[in-house]
Amino acid sequence: MNNPYLPSLVEVEQIKVESIDSALFRLKFKDLAQQKKFAFRQGQFMLLSFPGAGEGAFTICSASSQARNYFEVCIRQVGFLTEKFMSLKKGDFLYVRGPYGNGWPVFDKLKNQDLLLIGGGCGFVPIRGLVEETIASEYSSKQAVQVLYGCATEQTLLFKDEFEGWLKKDLQLLISLERQKKFYQYANQKAIKGNLGDLFTKKKIIKPATAMIVGPPAMFNPVIKLLKQLGLADTDIYFSIERRMHCGVGVCQHCAVNNVYVCQDGPIFNLDDLDNNPDLI
Amino acid sequence: MLKKDIDKLASFVASKYDLHGPIKDGNETTIKPIQDVTKLDYSGIIATNSFKSFFLPIREELFSFSAQGGTNNKVLPKSVNSKAIAAWGMTVMDLKALGLYDLVFAKDPYYQERRENNIVIGISAGAPAKFDEYQVFSMNLEENILEHIPFDIFLEQNKEGEFHIYSGSSKGRQVLKAVGIEIYENIQFVGLIPEEGLDPRMVKMNQKVADSIDQKVWQEIASICLACGKCSQVCPTCFCFDLSEVSEKDGQVTKQREWGNCFFSGFSEIAGKKTFLKTVKQRLFFWYEHKFVRIPNEYKAPGCVSCLRCYKVCPVGINIIEVLNKLKQDE
Ligand SMILES: Cc1cc2nc3c(=O)[nH]c(=O)nc-3n(C[C@H](O)[C@H](O)[C@H](O)COP(=O)(O)OP(=O)(O)OC[C@H]3O[C@@H](n4cnc5c(N)ncnc54)[C@H](O)[C@@H]3O)c2cc1C
Ligand code: SF4
Ligand code: SF4
Ligand code: FES
Numbered sequence: 113m114n115n116p117y118l119p120s121l122v123e124v125e126q127i128k129v130e131s132i133d134s135a136l137f138r139l140k141f142k143d144l145a146q147q148k149k150f151a152f153r154q155g156q157f158m159l160l161s162f163p164g165a166g167e168g169a170f171t172i173c174s175a176s177s178q179a180r181n182y183f184e185v186c187i188r189q190v191g192f193l194t195e196k197f198m199s200l201k202k203g204d205f206l207y208v209r210g211p212y213g214n215g216w217p218v219f220d221k222l223k224n225q226d227l228l229l230i231g232g233g234c235g236f237v238p239i240r241g242l243v244e245e246t247i248a249s250e251y252s253s254k255q256a257v258q259v260l261y262g263c264a265t266e267q268t269l270l271f272k273d274e275f276e277g278w279l280k281k282d283l284q285l286l287i288s289l290e291r292q293k294k295f296y297q298y299a300n301q302k303a304i305k306g307n308l309g310d311l312f313t314k315k316k317i318i319k320p321a322t323a324m325i326v327g328p329p330a331m332f333n334p335v336i337k338l339l340k341q342l343g344l345a346d347t348d349i350y351f352s353i354e355r356r357m358h359c360g361v362g363v364c365q366h367c368a369v370n371n372v373y374v375c376q377d378g379p380i381f382n383l384d385d386l387d388n389n390p391d392l393i
Numbered sequence: 394m395l396k397k398d399i400d401k402l403a404s405f406v407a408s409k410y411d412l413h414g415p416i417k418d419g420n421e422t423t424i425k426p427i428q429d430v431t432k433l434d435y436s437g438i439i440a441t442n443s444f445k446s447f448f449l450p451i452r453e454e455l456f457s458f459s460a461q462g463g464t465n466n467k468v469l470p471k472s473v474n475s476k477a478i479a480a481w482g483m484t485v486m487d488l489k490a491l492g493l494y495d496l497v498f499a500k501d502p503y504y505q506e507r508r509e510n511n512i513v514i515g516i517s518a519g520a521p522a523k524f525d526e527y528q529v530f531s532m533n534l535e536e537n538i539l540e541h542i543p544f545d546i547f548l549e550q551n552k553e554g555e556f557h558i559y560s561g562s563s564k565g566r567q568v569l570k571a572v573g574i575e576i577y578e579n580i581q582f583v584g585l586i587p588e589e590g591l592d593p594r595m596v597k598m599n600q601k602v603a604d605s606i607d608q609k610v611w612q613e614i615a616s617i618c619l620a621c622g623k624c625s626q627v628c629p630t631c632f633c634f635d636l637s638e639v640s641e642k643d644g645q646v647t648k649q650r651e652w653g654n655c656f657f658s659g660f661s662e663i664a665g666k667k668t669f670l671k672t673v674k675q676r677l678f679f680w681y682e683h684k685f686v687r688i689p690n691e692y693k694a695p696g697c698v699s700c701l702r703c704y705k706v707c708p709v710g711i712n713i714i715e716v717l718n719k720l721k722q723d724e
Contacts, residue, residue: 113502117455117636117648118468163458163646166638190664207458207468356663358636362691363497364653365633366660368679369669371603371686391669 116361119161119207120146124200125182130270134188134234135198138174140181142205150179153215154245155238155352155380158185159360161207165196169357169375172211173241175248186237186270212360213379216242216324216350219251224320224348226256230335232308232327233268236261238352239326240271247281258284258318262308262331265289266296275299284318286311312338319343325351332393336383346383353379353392394556396435398574399548403430405572406479410512413447414481415440424482433482435516435550439700443629444487447478448494448507449652455503455636457647471647473503477510486698488515488542490629492585495543496692497632503650512564515542517549539580541587547580585694595695601720602685606678610719615674617709622656624703624711630684630696633660655679681716 126138141147152172161167174184187197200206219225227246231239243259246252259278263269266289275298278285287303288311289296296303304314308331311317323339325332332351339349355367355374367374370389372381381392406412412427415434422438454471483491491513498504539547545565549557558577560566569577586592605611625631633653640646653660656676661669670676688696697713704712 113500113505115456115470115502116500117650118470121468161638164638164640167636194664354663355669356661358634358653361500363501363632364635365655365683365687366635366653368683368687370682371690 116359117209119159119167119209121205122208124202124204124206127200127202130186130272131268133190133268134186134270136173136184136186136271137197137200138182138184139206139208147182148180150183152176152179152183152211154241155216156211156213157379158183158208158210159212159357160185160187160197161209162193162196163207165193167358168193169212169354169360171238171241171352171379173237173244175241175244177248186240188234188237210360212375214377216380217322219246219249219255222322224322226258226318226321227251228258228260228318228321228323228339230260230308230323230325230327232262232331232335233264234270235327235331235352236263236270237326239324240274242324243274243278243283246283247278252282256284256318256321257282258286258321260286260288260308260311260317262288262290262311262327264291266292266303269296272298286315309334309338312342317342321348323349325349329353329393346386349383350380351383351393353381355379394558394574394576396554396556399556400430400433402546402568402572402574403427403433403481406481406512406514406568409477409568410479411476412479412481413444414479414514427481435482435548437484437516439484439486439702439705441627441702441705443490443627443700443702444480444483445490445494445629445632447480447511448491448504449498449632449634450475450507452649452651453503455648455650457645459645470502473506473510475507475510477512479512479514481514483513483515483544484700485515485517485538485542486700487629488513488544489585489695489698490700492541492543493630493688493692493694493696493698494632496585496694512546512568513544515544515547515561517547537587540583541585543582585692591689591693592695595689598685598695598717599689601717602681605720606674608720610716611674611678613719614711614716615672615677618673618677618711619708620656620673620676621708622654623706623708625654625656625680626652627702627706629700629702630688630698633683655683681713 121142122139123142124137125140128136130136154176157169157171159167160170170185172183173186187194189195189198229239229242246257279299288306288308289303290307319342325335357375358364358366360375362373362376369391413424414427415422416425416432417434422434422440424440424442456468456470459469544561547559559580560577561580633655634650635653636650638646638648670679684696
């Protein structure tokens, strides 16, 4: 019988510091055969463990087409476990199990195929996965993809070095910085001063589109309201949520929200799901 | 069969397994390790504690990390390795709860290994005094109940105190054979769900509890509930668990699984001390919702076997039957 709790060893192939408290890790299974067989859907997460410090959920944020070679996670230091991850160096090992969760809907099956990818704060990590996915699958050259990124300051922005590359691949990137003093420029564009919501008034937001939102809970309702004002239907809006997780396989009950398990039925939900389960956000 | 034959069976089982069963001590019946098999209680009184720890231990080791750092790192799965237990005297309700665990932990190698090692002996009595009250639950006493509960051996006692024996597995038959018991009936387990389909009472209860959070009964019981979690500890169908790690002195780290408790504040906590089940009302509802909504949705089986252990242990006397009845009135 397959043991659902046994993790596998992965090697840290590359680390890139992204901000004062976050770093991007490129991980590769020690067992290369396992790496070759590895596959995931964009939006799924892994349970990463550091012996002695515990286990936690982290979204894969690299393109699924690279799964045979490696996968990436971006970790923000918030406590004991994440502090341990920050101490890792290239060539170190850690343990993973997964992938878990449902993942984002498949782009080609969406009713409105232009994408509005909206990320706030450290919630931006899964949006980076979506960006990588649209680039790797050349989706961004077929359909409009607009990325809205709201952050506190330039110092806390993740993936800054990648912005230019994204713009070259026909993605639109709009940034709002809430507490930034001097203005921030990326390629030949300027970030606005304000919050994510301000982007809706100061910039032209594409529509019709399918929106995918990740961010702190307080961000959801205002953003959803703006999207509806823009004319998006509930079914066009997807969002990803965070809950405490232990098993990852729908048994332990820690992540249950009424009749769903975030680890299995989520972490991605459609706004339509709120009708039956308003506690999701 | 007479009581003395059953005692002989129990002695044989005790020679092969670590025998645990109900013992009456004053007013209280508890499941304990058995030294003297003649003391085993057959009155059918529901023991205060449940049998669940024999199948899902309070704490168990899952695996250890061999070392920290280096390419030789490995995870070493632990084997269950405990002495096989005989769970003697499980009532129909307890066996229904075990049947639910069998579904919940169908893909769990630790549970399965324990389940294989252990032997399960059911007894028939078990309808508590105020049986009528149980009608609000899904207490099926239909004729073919034995086909819908798992067991190795089942002892049915008649009014005269004589026992009729059933076997529910080859493990059970081997034991009966070894003791020289030849008269027994074979029962083939056909699954928890009766042929007639889903239990209508379960379906009704599911609808009643789902979306009832705004009914006043939840606030009423929340105002007296201490969130002590005792109900969840004794309940034979509660199975929430935590995964955590312990570091030994030699640096070895072991992953363990321990019973969780949805009444405790850390249950839903994430980084930054944010919790989702903030109030006692939310936690109470979450507990009922697990039993009457999530479990029936997922496993098509009732998540409460109506043993009332939760009521008996509750320091403020919250009675699950009354709560569910109030829900009915509020409708
Ligand atoms: C589906 C999902 C995807 C996530 N993706 C990312 C990501 O891409 N990048 C990122 O930086 N963070 C992500 N998180 C959050 C991350 O899992 C937590 O921040 C991390 O586990 C906190 O660990 P800690 O020990 O440092 O925090 P502490 O606050 O010190 O401890 C929290 C304790 O709770 C346990 N725990 C279990 N589940 C959670 C949880 N969901 N959140 C917090 N603690 C939890 C931890 O094991 C730990 O023992 C995600 C969470 C979820 C549920
Ligand atoms: S009556 Fe109480 S203790 Fe017994 S199964 Fe139902 S909820 Fe659990
Ligand atoms: S035993 Fe009673 S007081 Fe304690 S948590 Fe359960 S319902 Fe509340
Ligand atoms: S993490 Fe255990 S049920 Fe979702």
